[in-house]
Amino acid sequence: MDFWLKDCKIVPENIEISICIEDGKIRSFKKIAPRRAEIMNMKGSVILPGLIDAHVHLRDPGLTYKEDFRTGTSAAVVGGFTTILDMPNTIPPTNTRRAFLEKLKIARKKSLIDFGFHAGVDNTIHIKKINDLRPVSFKVYMDLVEEDFLTDIFKSISKIDDDKPLISLHCEDKKLIKNYTEKEKRKGRFNPEIYANARPPLTEATAVSNALSLARDYGLNIHICHVSTKESINLIKKAKKSNINVTSEITPHHLLLNLSYLKKCGNFAKTNPPLRDNENKIDMSYLSNIDIIGTDHAPHTVTEKEKNIWDAPPGIPNLETTLPLLLTEINRHNMTFTDLKRLICENPAKIFNLKNKGFIKEGKDADIVIVNMKKEGLINPDDFKSKAKYSPFKGFKTKGMPIMTMVRGEIVMEEGEILKNQGKFVYD
Numbered sequence: 001m002d003f004w005l006k007d008c009k010i011v012p013e014n015i016e017i018s019i020c021i022e023d024g025k026i027r028s029f030k031k032i033a034p035r036r037a038e039i040m041n042m043k044g045s046v047i048l049p050g051l052i053d054a055h056v057h058l059r060d061p062g063l064t065y066k067e068d069f070r071t072g073t074s075a076a077v078v079g080g081f082t083t084i085l086d087m088p089n090t091i092p093p094t095n096t097r098r099a100f101l102e103k104l105k106i107a108r109k110k111s112l113i114d115f116g117f118h119a120g121v122d123n124t125i126h127i128k129k130i131n132d133l134r135p136v137s138f139k140v141y142m143d144l145v146e147e148d149f150l151t152d153i154f155k156s157i158s159k160i161d162d163d164k165p166l167i168s169l170h171c172e173d174k175k176l177i178k179n180y181t182e183k184e185k186r187k188g189r190f191n192p193e194i195y196a197n198a199r200p201p202l203t204e205a206t207a208v209s210n211a212l213s214l215a216r217d218y219g220l221n222i223h224i225c226h227v228s229t230k231e232s233i234n235l236i237k238k239a240k241k242s243n244i245n246v247t248s249e250i251t252p253h254h255l256l257l258n259l260s261y262l263k264k265c266g267n268f269a270k271t272n273p274p275l276r277d278n279e280n281k282i283d284m285s286y287l288s289n290i291d292i293i294g295t296d297h298a299p300h301t302v303t304e305k306e307k308n309i310w311d312a313p314p315g316i317p318n319l320e321t322t323l324p325l326l327l328t329e330i331n332r333h334n335m336t337f338t339d340l341k342r343l344i345c346e347n348p349a350k351i352f353n354l355k356n357k358g359f360i361k362e363g364k365d366a367d368i369v370i371v372n373m374k375k376e377g378l379i380n381p382d383d384f385k386s387k388a389k390y391s392p393f394k395g396f397k398t399k400g401m402p403i404m405t406m407v408r409g410e411i412v413m414e415e416g417e418i419l420k421n422q423g424k425f426v427y428d
């Protein structure tokens with residue numbers, strides 16, 4: 001069955017076209033939709049490729065009191081995302097074939113949108129076996145693993161015969177964090193902004209440099225998650241010039257918030273790496289040097305967040321705030337639709353090899369978000385579909401809102417209402 005989306009505004013070109021969708025794919029484009037076919041009139045609304053979030057923590061299995069595949073993908077679809085790539089720090093962690101298959105089963109049942117998984121590594125003997133199941137990458141937390149083990153991981157992955165998988169890295173140096181944290185804790189203070197002193201920019205720069213050296217030495221592709229400082233971006237820029245295969249990701253909070261929010265919002269703004277002061281933080285002028293925006297949607301309960309600064313878990317839920325916040329920046333002329341599409345649709349599809357995603361082009365999946373650029377809103381965590389009802393963006397005024405999300409031609413969100421759908425593994 002085919003149908004037409006009539007009079008969609010394509011950006012940045014600002015032209016109106018009609019799109020034919022058949023069997024969940026984009027079939028063709030026409031200036032004027034044919035009369036008799038089934039038609040939905042978009043009346044000149046802006047359309048974007050469905051957003052791809054390469055960095056989410058949906059907490060399923062094992063931590064479903066924080067989030068699960070249904071609530072997490074409900075939040076995603078309200079926020080205009082049609083594909084998510086889930087992180088491995090669930091219980092059990094996605095470190096083995098068995099855990100990967102278990103997560104696949106859960107997601108096939110509960111996910112409203114399409115999904116892929118990053119695999120974790122706790123023992124290199126599992127790498128080859130789990131790689132056959134096609135994780136989008138192997139994720140390594142440099143704040144948690146020893147240097148020798150990190151080297152072992154690169155070594156093992158470099159020995160895989162066929163296509164070598166991507167390595168995603170959380171770049172904060174374990175040893176430095178330990179030293180700085182002990183020093184801060186000795187002071188016996190509990191005001192939230194001291195958390196940033198426990199993981200200063202140097203901890204990130206050190207880990208980024210190590211990761212880049214390993215990528216060079218082993219000839220592997222790496223993706224650096226949630227880069228938070230100008231210095232890290234500059235290191236990555238230099239590495240790219242010397243032909244190291246590296247891509248970078250930033251989060252909406254590291255882009256739009258500074259250290260003062262840790263003071264203002266307390267643990268609701270606590271995340272790893274921490275928010276940075278204006279001198280160190282990335283700003284809009286750095287966008288052209290960044291490859292993707294990932295939300296690092298990392299939900300926790302409000303009760304957990306109410307613990308003291310050292311005991312409260314790090315993480316911010318972002319699936320529902322990211323697109324309205326970025327559309328607001330476009331309305332303010334701080335970024336462009338070209339940036340948005342590149343950072344959160346096209347590049348995630350390229351980096352993680354999602355062949356049918358990321359572009360509104362003939363033959364691609366009909367993953368589409370329709371946005372109303374004039375619709376105003378106020379960020380209110382009580383309205384979140386996510387189980388994590390807090391946000392450092394609480395009270396932010398937005399202009400520009402996703403009003404419809406379509407996954408492979410099925411409407412899954414309309415005006416904030418969620419409809420049934422069955423998400424699919426991205427490589428099936």
Ligand code: NCD
Nearest residue numbers: 057089271272296298314315
């Ligand atoms: C992540 C989480 O909650 O899973 N939190 C975060 O602050 N980014 C874990 C992590 O990446 O450290």
Ligand code: ZN
Nearest residue numbers: 055087296298
């Ligand atoms: Zn994360």
